[in-house]
Each structure stands twice: as structure tokens, then as C-alpha cells.
Amino acid sequence: MSELHGVEAVVLVGGKGTRLRPLTLSAPKPMLPTAGVPFLEHLLSRIRSVGITHVVLGTSYKAEVFQDYFGDGAKLGLELEYVVEDVPLDTAGAIRNVAHKLRERDVMVFNGDILSGVDLHGIVETHRTAEADVTLHLVKVDDPRRFGCVPTDEEGRVTAFLEKTENPPTDQINAGCYVFRREVVLEIPEGRPVSVERETFPGLLERGARIQGHVDATYWLDLGTPAAFVQGSADLVRGIAPSSALPSEPGEAIVLGGAEVHEDAVLSGGTTIGANTTVAAGAVVDGSVVFDGAVIGEGAVVERTVLGAGALVQAGAVLRDAVIGDGAVIGARCELVGGARVWPDVVLPEAGVRFSADV
Structure with missing residues (x-):
């Protein structure tokens, strides 16, 4: 052309x-x-x-x-x-x-x-x-x-x-x-x-x-x-939206340099895993954007969510349609749904609590 x-x-x-x-x-x-x-x-x-x-x-x-x-x-x-x-x-x-x-x-x-x-x-x-x-x-x-x-x-x-x-x-x-x-x-x-x-x-x-x-x-x-930001990123990863700037070929997920993803973890739906991120065994990350240096614990579920840089999601936590600020800690078995947002550096206790609003 x-x-x-x-x-x-x-x-x-x-x-x-x-x-x-x-x-x-x-x-x-x-x-x-x-x-x-x-x-x-x-x-x-x-x-x-x-x-x-x-x-x-x-x-x-x-x-x-x-x-x-x-x-x-x-x-x-x-x-x-x-x-x-x-x-x-x-x-x-x-x-x-x-x-x-x-x-x-x-x-x-x-x-x-x-x-x-x-x-x-x-x-x-x-x-x-x-x-x-x-x-x-x-x-x-x-x-x-x-x-x-x-x-x-x-x-x-x-x-x-x-x-x-x-x-x-x-x-x-x-x-x-x-x-x-x-x-x-x-x-x-x-x-x-x-x-x-x-x-x-x-x-x-x-x-x-x-x-x-x-x-x-x-x-x-x-x-x-x-929600639109997560969708747009996922559509770029899957090749639905056009771009010549993708760091790898389109697919179910993009994993950036230095990230460690356990072989038993599941990445899908146009997920991006940032550099130096850790995804533990049994974790499921679907249609999400995970910024650099985040940690996702064993068996955690992260769906249609943005996980900020350096954030920690502990074992068994469930995040759906959430926005997690940089450096925040989501305690084990906590559940965040329905557009919940967690501000940077906030620490949620390991209490299995369900959140559906800003924290």
C-alpha cells in the first residue's frame, strides 16, 4: 500500500x-x-x-x-x-x-x-x-x-x-x-x-x-x-484489534520477559503477563492485564481484571472485573467482584471477605 x-x-x-x-x-x-x-x-x-x-x-x-x-x-x-x-x-x-x-x-x-x-x-x-x-x-x-x-x-x-x-x-x-x-x-x-x-x-x-x-x-x-481497557488489551493480544506493536504473535496470552508462569497455571482470553511477574500453580488468569512484578498465588482466579505493578494476590483469592492498584495486597481467599477497585498499597486481610466496591 x-x-x-x-x-x-x-x-x-x-x-x-x-x-x-x-x-x-x-x-x-x-x-x-x-x-x-x-x-x-x-x-x-x-x-x-x-x-x-x-x-x-x-x-x-x-x-x-x-x-x-x-x-x-x-x-x-x-x-x-x-x-x-x-x-x-x-x-x-x-x-x-x-x-x-x-x-x-x-x-x-x-x-x-x-x-x-x-x-x-x-x-x-x-x-x-x-x-x-x-x-x-x-x-x-x-x-x-x-x-x-x-x-x-x-x-x-x-x-x-x-x-x-x-x-x-x-x-x-x-x-x-x-x-x-x-x-x-x-x-x-x-x-x-x-x-x-x-x-x-x-x-x-x-x-x-x-x-x-x-x-x-x-x-x-x-x-x-x-472494562473497556481490559477488553481492548485482550482484543489486541488475540489479534482482533490490529497492531504491529505486539511484542509477540497474537494468541491466548502474551508473557513478557522475566515472568515465571507455573506449568499448571492457565492463561487465556487475551491475557497479558507483565515482566518479572510470578503466576503460581493452579492459578487461572483469563482476559486480564497483569502489570510488571505482580505475584499471583496458588489457585487464585483472576478474570477480566487489571492487576497493578507489584501487586500481590494470595492463594485462593478470586478477582472478577476488578482493578487492583500498584503494590496492593489481596489476602488469601478474598473475593473481589463487580467492578471493585483497590487503591495502591492497600492490604486486604486473609479473611475470605467478599468485596464489590472501592477499597
Whole structure:
């Protein structure tokens, strides 16, 4: 496939990831280990795979973590630049905040917490064929009531941006990926919060600008919640979601270097076992993300759970749909279910207690 020319990328990674706490207390959401590498690395690998090499990261929360890890991007074949957002500027404001780094005619913008299989070539082709001012990736979802929806006409032009409603007129939603003509970016007001959906896009429609929709039904997932984060990581491990950044071939599990997994343990469902982790005999780990240095004891069950770095799950404990902070200790025979979250370094006693709320 030919490389895209005259296109650069902006990735918005400034959010605090509050819905993923306590995981994001120590790292920004796009830097959380996802199928063996920081989530952002999967996105950057997709950007590089279509020939885009200049990428600007719009950062804010723990901005230094991105630059410390990726540096100038040379190891990924990219030229990375960083712009820090000192105060929250919303999506369009964040895009305008990086405008001084832009130099190509077309700018592809990504929300940094979306896992997608969309054809990036296809979006740019749609944009240029339509001679659009802005092109939006629109994805069809089963239940559009949970989102604002974006109707289009017979030529694919966007006609409106609608708030959440019980009776949406279309199943198309904004998927968090856009192509802007650079001139349109420069027209966004500078130095204040600006919403793309409530201000920028409606304003463009009012003055007759062409906003085009690129509609598909490819893989798409917003990783904003613990359940979605776990699902996204598992889908990457199993090869359901596309990425060239996996540290091994897709399968039921990825086991990183230095991990010790007993031959009688069972790993399944797209599990990731972090570096220097220990999984004891009889343990079952299904569809979970286990960060570096964690320990899972004999006969423990860990399902659809995120286990933080250095956390300890003692023998016979059961974790289902849980989030365990870094360094936490889950006592023997404890049971955590139904979205329970354990904050970093909390120690739960060996009492066989059942938890279903934050601890």
C-alpha cells in the first residue's frame, strides 16, 4: 500500500483518565501497559505504517512521561514533537494549541484513548476526493443512544451534530479521528477552551464549509473505562484489534520477559503477563492485564481484571472485573467482584471477605 504524503498527525493525550483510577495515578492513560506496550505505541505504529512520520503529541497530565519513554520518536521511525497544554482547552482548543508545529496541508487528528481498525488511507482518500474542510471518522454502533450522533446526506456530507437522545436518527457516532485542512486548524480560536462538536464543527456547517463523513463498521473501542481497557488489551493480544506493536504473535496470552508462569497455571482470553511477574500453580488468569512484578498465588482466579505493578494476590483469592492498584495486597481467599477497585498499597486481610466496591 502506498504511503500517505502531505499528511501529518496530532495525537491528543492530555486527559487525566479519571475513570481509570487508580491505574492513572502513576501514569497517563495512553501510557498504561496494553497488550505488552504502552497503548500509545500501538497507535503510533499504525500511524507510521501508512507513511506518516511527523507526529505532534498534545500533552498535559504527567507530560514528561511521554517524552521520557518515546524521546524524539526515532526508534519508531517517527519525528515526535511535544506541546504541553497548561490549562484544559477541550478537543478543538487542544488541536489549535499545537498549530505552530504543523507544516503539511492535511492534519490527521487522533484522540489518544481510542482503539480502532479504521483504514487511515481510506479516511484521507475520502477527505481529498470530497475536497473537504474536515473529514470525520464515523463508526456505526449497536446502541447510539449512549452517544451524540452524526447524520450524513446521500453524498456523505455531515448535516448536524446531535446530543444524546432516546431516539437517535442514525447509528453513526463521532469516532475520535479527523482530517483537517491545516488552514481550518488555524481558524480555531486560540488560548481558550473550544469544543469540536459544540463549537467548531457546527460553526463550519453554518458558514457552508464541507464536513465529510467517512463511515465504516471496523473495530472501534473507547478505552476510557476499566472494562473497556481490559477488553481492548485482550482484543489486541488475540489479534482482533490490529497492531504491529505486539511484542509477540497474537494468541491466548502474551508473557513478557522475566515472568515465571507455573506449568499448571492457565492463561487465556487475551491475557497479558507483565515482566518479572510470578503466576503460581493452579492459578487461572483469563482476559486480564497483569502489570510488571505482580505475584499471583496458588489457585487464585483472576478474570477480566487489571492487576497493578507489584501487586500481590494470595492463594485462593478470586478477582472478577476488578482493578487492583500498584503494590496492593489481596489476602488469601478474598473475593473481589463487580467492578471493585483497590487503591495502591492497600492490604486486604486473609479473611475470605467478599468485596464489590472501592477499597
